Amino acid sequence: QVQLVESGGGLVQAGGSLRLSCAASGRTFSGYAMGWFRQAPGKEHEFVAAIRWSGGSTYYADSVKGRFTISRDNAKNTAYLQMNNLKPEDTAVYYCARATTLEFKYAGAYDYWGQGTQVTVSS
Numbered sequence: 001q002v003q004l005v006e007s008g009g010g011l012v013q014a015g016g017s018l019r020l021s022c023a024a025s026g027r028t029f030s031g032y033a034m035g036w037f038r039q040a041p042g043k044e045h046e047f048v049a050a051i052r053w054s055g056g057s058t059y060y061a062d063s064v065k066g067r068f069t070i071s072r073d074n075a076k077n078t079a080y081l082q083m084n085n086l087k088p089e090d091t092a093v094y095y096c097a098r099a100t101t102l103e104f105k106y107a108g109a110y111d112y113w114g115q116g117t118q119v120t121v122s123s
Contacts, residue, residue, distance in 0.1 A: 002028045002112045004096050009117030012086055016121070020081040022096030022114060029077040033099040035110060036070060036081045038092035038119075048094070049081060050104035059104050064090075086121045093118050 008020040022034065035050035049070040050059045058070050069082040079096055094117050097110035 001025065002098075004028060004098065004112055004114035006094065006096050006114040006117040009094060009119045011120045011122065014087055014121055014123050016086050017082070017084045018086065018119060020083065020094055020096075020117060020119075022079040022081075024077045024079070024098070028098060028112060029074070029079075033102075033104065034070075034072060034079040035097050035099050035104055036079075036094060037097060037107065037110075038090075038094045039116075040092040043092075045095075045107050046092070047105040047107075050099060051079065061105075083119070086119075088121045088123045091119060091121050 003025045005023045012018055031053050033052045036048040037045045038048050039045050047061050048064055051070045051072055055072050067085045072079040095113050097113045099109050100111050101109040103109040
């Protein structure tokens with residue numbers, strides 16, 4: 001059974017930080033790039049960041065560059081999203097997903113998704 005489980009969301013004040021984790025079952029993770037998306041109420045899924053299997057290449061949405069950092073620990077089958085200097089517009093449900101193509105910015109590139117974790121940033 002393929003499983004991705006996000007954790008680490010919560011309520012934080014603007015300017016604060018959160019670290020999201022995405023724990024994957026073994027075969028879900030090995031050899032695949034991973035990505036983070038978010039969805040705010042009434043809006044479409046939005047690409048946030050992606051990282052290749054080796055961890056050597058990372059990709060970010062312009063809206064989070066310089067504030068968010070994606071990483072992974074392949075030994076632990078876990079991906080992370082460090083979010084600093086959070087803004088109210090970052091409020092959304094954050095999802096991790098497994099990429100099957102290199103079109104990281106598009107939701108169609110991902111085949112398995114976690115259930116999401118809520119991030120709320122107060123002003």
